[in-house]
Amino acid sequence: MQQRLPDDTGLAKADIQPLSSSAVMSDARNTMPHPVARAIRTIQQANTSKEQYEALLDAAEILAISASVTAAALLQRRIGGSAAHTDESNERSLSMLRSSLLAGGGATFGTWTNWLGSLRPLAASHPDVVPGLPNALHSDGRATGLIDHLNTLRTERNRAAHGDRPQSAGESDLRVEEIRPHLEHALMKAEFLTQSPWLLTVSCSYQPRTQTFDVVAHNAMGDHPDFERREFSWTSPVANEVFYVLTSEGPVTLSPFVASLFCPQCQQMEVCYAARADKRTGPAILKSFARGHTVHSADLGDEIRSLPDHRRGTTR
Numbered sequence: 001m002q003q004r005l006p007d008d009t010g011l012a013k014a015d016i017q018p019l020s021s022s023a024v025m026s027d028a029r030n031t032m033p034h035p036v037a038r039a040i041r042t043i044q045q046a047n048t049s050k051e052q053y054e055a056l057l058d059a060a061e062i063l064a065i066s067a068s069v070t071a072a073a074l075l076q077r078r079i080g081g082s083a084a085h086t087d088e089s090n091e092r093s094l095s096m097l098r099s100s101l102l103a104g105g106g107a108t109f110g111t112w113t114n115w116l117g118s119l120r121p122l123a124a125s126h127p128d129v130v131p132g133l134p135n136a137l138h139s140d141g142r143a144t145g146l147i148d149h150l151n152t153l154r155t156e157r158n159r160a161a162h163g164d165r166p167q168s169a170g171e172s173d174l175r176v177e178e179i180r181p182h183l184e185h186a187l188m189k190a191e192f193l194t195q196s197p198w199l200l201t202v203s204c205s206y207q208p209r210t211q212t213f214d215v216v217a218h219n220a221m222g223d224h225p226d227f228e229r230r231e232f233s234w235t236s237p238v239a240n241e242v243f244y245v246l247t248s249e250g251p252v253t254l255s256p257f258v259a260s261l262f263c264p265q266c267q268q269m270e271v272c273y274a275a276r277a278d279k280r281t282g283p284a285i286l287k288s289f290a291r292g293h294t295v296h297s298a299d300l301g302d303e304i305r306s307l308p309d310h311r312r313g314t315t316r
């Protein structure tokens with residue numbers, strides 16, 4: 001990120017630029033995973049303070065989800081690998097997320113922030129599992145962490161959801177002024193997401209001569225709706241039309257947490273995140289990041305149920 005605001009005490013005192021020209025947000029639009037970048041674009045293009053207020057809260061939840069699903073994918077990679085990399089704390093963390101997705105109400109803003117916050121001990125003891133996460137979650141007497149800012153924004157979202165929304169343009173201005181620095185700080189704390197790019201695969205073909213796989217993928221970073229095409233040569237195959245996180249060790253699947261699915265309401269493909277599934281059978285219910293529309297997927301329902309269930313002592 002380019003701009004650095006005071007990390008703690010200067011939240012309310014910072015020299016505030018118009019949202020449309022915020023350097024932190026403009027940088028996020030270019031470097032963050034597409035759902036986050038698109039949400040930030042909506043903030044910067046909002047015409048009224050009421051629209052800005054609602055867009056800030058939407059972006060905060062999308063940031064919490066994006067950070068959580070990226071971390072979950074990287075934890076799942078270790079469990080899916082060799083026994084030497086399997087760690088009980090990874091399994092326990094994924095089991096917690098599985099339980100939330102299979103609960104009746106499914107995952108909420110609070111689910112994602114609470115789960116991400118629960119990773120603090122794991123991030124501190126195993127900083128290589130999700131590079132950059134220990135710094136993002138670190139919080140002490142001098143500095144506030146990502147979770148602190150997200151929780152402040154979540155509290156404001158709950159306040160609005162329970163009927164206490166701004167009633168005038170002036171009140172909207174004040175609310176925006178109060179919560180905007182928290183989102184900007186959260187974006188800076190979540191900088192690790194810029195180093196873990198999301199890809200949406202297009203095709204994968206085996207090359208017998210080199211015993212590698214030629215992969216075409218779309219770079220799902222930044223706010224532009226037309227993803228940039230990228231080409232790779234990898235030693236392992238990947239599925240088509242599936243989201244992956246690109247790491248220094250290769251691609252890591254974001255399934256079942258993120259998927260590209262056809263939305264019947266929008267009549268187009270949408271980037272969706274897992275919201276809930278039944279404990280025993282049936283499709284997963286996903287929601288589009290862009291509009292919150294509901295999309296069902298039978299395959300992802302099975303994938304969610306196959307996540308580690310620590311209570312039963314099973315890992316797959």
